[in-house]
Amino acid sequence: MSTTDLGMPGLPPPGRPEFPPFPEAAHDAVRDERLRGNLRHATHTIRAKRARAVAEVSDWAELREAGRRIKDHALRHLDRYLVRVEEAVTAAGGTVHWAADAEEANRIVAGLVKATGEREVVKVKSMATQEIGLNEALEAEGIRAYETDLAELIVQLGKDRPSHILVPAIHRNRGEIRDIFRSEMSEWGRPAPADLTDTPAELAEAARLHLREKFLRAKVGISGANFVVAETGTLVVVESEGNGRMCLTLPETLISVVGIEKIVPTWRDLEVFLQTLPRSSTAERMNPYTSMWTGTTDGDGPRVFHLVLLDNGRTDTLADEVGRQALRCIRCSACLNVCPVYERAGGHAYGSVYPGPIGAILSPQLRGTRSAIDASLPYASSLCGACYEVCPVAIDIPEVLVHLRERVAQGGEVTRGGNRVVLRPARGHGAERVAMRAARWAFGHPGALRGGQRLAARVRRFRPRTLPGPGRAWTGTRDLPALPAEPFRDWWQRTHGGEEEEK
Amino acid sequence: MRVALFLTCVNDTLYPDTGRAVVRLLRRLGVDVDFPMAQTCCGQAHYNTGYRHEAEPLARRFGEVFADYEAIVTPSGSCGAMVRELYPRLGERARAEGRGDTLERVLAPVVPKTYELTEFLVDVLEVTDVGAYYPHTVTYHPTCHGLRGLGLGDRPRRLLQAVRGLDLVELPGADECCGFGGTFAVKNPDVSAAMGADKVRNAESTGAEVLCAGDNSCLMHLGGTMSRLRTRMRPVHIAEILASTEEDPAA
Numbered sequence: 001m002s003t004t005d006l007g008m009p010g011l012p013p014p015g016r017p018e019f020p021p022f023p024e025a026a027h028d029a030v031r032d033e034r035l036r037g038n039l040r041h042a043t044h045t046i047r048a049k050r051a052r053a054v055a056e057v058s059d060w061a062e063l064r065e066a067g068r069r070i071k072d073h074a075l076r077h078l079d080r081y082l083v084r085v086e087e088a089v090t091a092a093g094g095t096v097h098w099a100a101d102a103e104e105a106n107r108i109v110a111g112l113v114k115a116t117g118e119r120e121v122v123k124v125k126s127m128a129t130q131e132i133g134l135n136e137a138l139e140a141e142g143i144r145a146y147e148t149d150l151a152e153l154i155v156q157l158g159k160d161r162p163s164h165i166l167v168p169a170i171h172r173n174r175g176e177i178r179d180i181f182r183s184e185m186s187e188w189g190r191p192a193p194a195d196l197t198d199t200p201a202e203l204a205e206a207a208r209l210h211l212r213e214k215f216l217r218a219k220v221g222i223s224g225a226n227f228v229v230a231e232t233g234t235l236v237v238v239e240s241e242g243n244g245r246m247c248l249t250l251p252e253t254l255i256s257v258v259g260i261e262k263i264v265p266t267w268r269d270l271e272v273f274l275q276t277l278p279r280s281s282t283a284e285r286m287n288p289y290t291s292m293w294t295g296t297t298d299g300d301g302p303r304v305f306h307l308v309l310l311d312n313g314r315t316d317t318l319a320d321e322v323g324r325q326a327l328r329c330i331r332c333s334a335c336l337n338v339c340p341v342y343e344r345a346g347g348h349a350y351g352s353v354y355p356g357p358i359g360a361i362l363s364p365q366l367r368g369t370r371s372a373i374d375a376s377l378p379y380a381s382s383l384c385g386a387c388y389e390v391c392p393v394a395i396d397i398p399e400v401l402v403h404l405r406e407r408v409a410q411g412g413e414v415t416r417g418g419n420r421v422v423l424r425p426a427r428g429h430g431a432e433r434v435a436m437r438a439a440r441w442a443f444g445h446p447g448a449l450r451g452g453q454r455l456a457a458r459v460r461r462f463r464p465r466t467l468p469g470p471g472r473a474w475t476g477t478r479d480l481p482a483l484p485a486e487p488f489r490d491w492w493q494r495t496h497g498g499e500e501e502e503k
Numbered sequence: 504m505r506v507a508l509f510l511t512c513v514n515d516t517l518y519p520d521t522g523r524a525v526v527r528l529l530r531r532l533g534v535d536v537d538f539p540m541a542q543t544c545c546g547q548a549h550y551n552t553g554y555r556h557e558a559e560p561l562a563r564r565f566g567e568v569f570a571d572y573e574a575i576v577t578p579s580g581s582c583g584a585m586v587r588e589l590y591p592r593l594g595e596r597a598r599a600e601g602r603g604d605t606l607e608r609v610l611a612p613v614v615p616k617t618y619e620l621t622e623f624l625v626d627v628l629e630v631t632d633v634g635a636y637y638p639h640t641v642t643y644h645p646t647c648h649g650l651r652g653l654g655l656g657d658r659p660r661r662l663l664q665a666v667r668g669l670d671l672v673e674l675p676g677a678d679e680c681c682g683f684g685g686t687f688a689v690k691n692p693d694v695s696a697a698m699g700a701d702k703v704r705n706a707e708s709t710g711a712e713v714l715c716a717g718d719n720s721c722l723m724h725l726g727g728t729m730s731r732l733r734t735r736m737r738p739v740h741i742a743e744i745l746a747s748t749e750e751d752p753a754a
Contacts, residue, residue, distance in 0.1 A: 023691050030697045340680045344697045382684025384647040405553030440557040443543040453516050473689035477696035478727030488519035492538045
C-alpha cells in the first residue's frame, strides 16, 4: 500500500498533472468577479440563516459539547464499535466489506456492481465516494454513475469539480445552471426543455424530470452515510431533496461506502446530531428527509445491502493526538460558510473534495503533506477562528492548522499506512526557517533587537514603495508603515519612562 | 499595584506612539506602570507559522521578565491571546514531549495576570469612562484574537462610547477578519489583500474619519491598504484615542 496520496479526490485542473499550491490557485479565483459575487452572496445568506437557527436553541453550547464527547468516545473505542457494526449489519442481512484505501474501496464497489450485471447506478450525494473518486473508477469499468443530488447533477453535467461540501455547485449562479442544463442534459438522458429559463422552479422541474427516469430504471443504488449506529448496525442519511430516499429504497441492490469515523455508539446519540447537523448545514430546524435502514427487510426496499467501511488515511489521522479531532467532523460545512478565505478563494483552490477550513486540516492528514497543494493547505487561513466558533463538534481548526504547519515546516514523526515514519521538512521553507531562527536569536538578545531598531530608525527616510523578492507579497497591495524616529524603548530610557516629558 | 506594560515587539519597533499612549492613559488613571527593558517578543509569529520550538525560549523569557508584576497589560489582543490561550498549550506540549515541566512552571504564573488593555481597564480598574476627549467620527474593528480568542466582547465599544466628542458608527461586517493573519499576509497575499480591501471598503462606507482597533498589526495591514487605495481614513489604535484629552489631544 502506498504511504501517501491515498486516493486523489477529484481531478486537477485541465492541463495540470497535479493541483497547484493554494496561493497560486487563489490568485486567479480572487480576480474572478463572477465567482466572488456568487460566493459572497451564497455564503453570507447561509451564514446569517445559520446564526438565526442556532440562536433559537437555548442549549446549543451543551449540544456542541455533547457532540464533541460522543465523537471522541466513539473514536477512542473505534476498534470495538467497528466490530459491533459488522456483527449487527451481518445479523440484519447485510454484507460488510473492509477497504484500507480508495483503490480497494473502488475495486470492491465495481466488483459488486458487475456481479449484478448492471451497467448503471444511481447515487446519493456522498463525500466518501467523491473522496475515493468512485465515479471515475466505475467509468473505467464501463459503469455509468448518475449523481441525483441537484447540485451534484449540476457539477456532473458541467464536467466540473465540487467546490463546497453541502452545496457542490455554490460557485455557479442560476444563469450558468440553465446553460449547463440546456447544453448537457441530452447527453445523459432526458433533455431540458428548449425554453428553459433560470427561475428556480423551472430549473428544479427540469432536474426532477431528468432524474425520474434514472430512479425508476436503476437496479443499483450507491450511497454514503451521515451516521452508522453501532448498537443496531443502522445507517442514517440526512438530506433535503428526496433523491436520497429514492436511491435508498427503489433499487434492488444498495451499496453504501462509509468512512469508519461515521460511527456513533447508540440511537440515543443521534438525538444530538439530528439537532446540530441540519441547523449548522442548511440552517433548518430539521432536514426534510432522514432515511434509516438496518440490513435488509423482505418486501421493503433493497433486497441486497453491502456496507463498505473505508479507512483511506483515517486510522493514520487517529494516531495523531492533535490532528485526530478532525475526524469528529459531521460534514455540515458551517466552517466553509463563515470562512473569509473560502469566500474569496473558492472551493476549487483547496484541491480536494473537502474544501474550506475543514478541508485544510483533513486533506493533509488523509493524503499526507507531500504534494504541493497538501503542504500549502495548513497556511490557507488567517487563523481568525470563525470556523472553530461555529463548529457543532468543537473542532479547534486553528489549533490543527498550526500543528500541521509545524509538520510541514519542521517535519517530524507521523503515522502513514499504519507505520511510524519521520517526515523531513517540506521544501521551500529553508529561508523561512533561517529567518525564524534569526528572529528568535535577536528576541533573545534585547541589545541586538535594539541595534536593529536603531538601524531602522536611521534609514527611515528611505521608505520604498515596493520591496524586491518576497517583500513584494506585502508591497504589491499595501504601503509599508512609516518607521518612527526612535523605538519605544529608547524613548522610555531617554525620558525615564516619560517623566522627563511630563515635567 | 505593580503593573508592567508588555508593549509587543511590533509596537516597540513601529508604533511607539501607542506605547506612550498606554503609559499616559494608565498614569492618568493612577496606575504605576513599568516597562521592563528585558522584554522582547511573545513568540506568536513563530508559533503560528509552525516554529513552536523557536517560540519556547521567547515564552520562557516572557515568563521570567514579567514574573514579579501583579498585572501585565498589553495593547494587543493578538499577543494577549498568545499568552493566555497558547502559553498553557506550549507548556503542555513540552511536557508531553518528555522535556519536563520547567516551561509549564515558568509560564503558569504569568498567564492569568496578563490582560489586554481594554480588559484591564474594564475588568481590573473597573472604569469605562477614562476621561478621554476625541472629537472625531470613529468606526471600530474588533480584531479576531481579541474578539474570539480573549472574548473581549463589548468592552472596547463601551470605552469608546464614553469618550467625549467621539461619534461611534457601526462597521458593517465588523466580526470578519481583516486578512492580516501574521505570515498569512505574505504567504497568501492575494486572499489577504482581497480581505483587507473589503474591510477598508466597509469602513469607508460608514463615513468615519478613523478606523479604530486594538491591534497595530491589523492596522498596519489596513493602513497600508488604505493609503494604497487612497482612502481618506486613517487607522488609530484604541489606546491613542483613550489617552487623548482636551488638554493633550492626540495628533
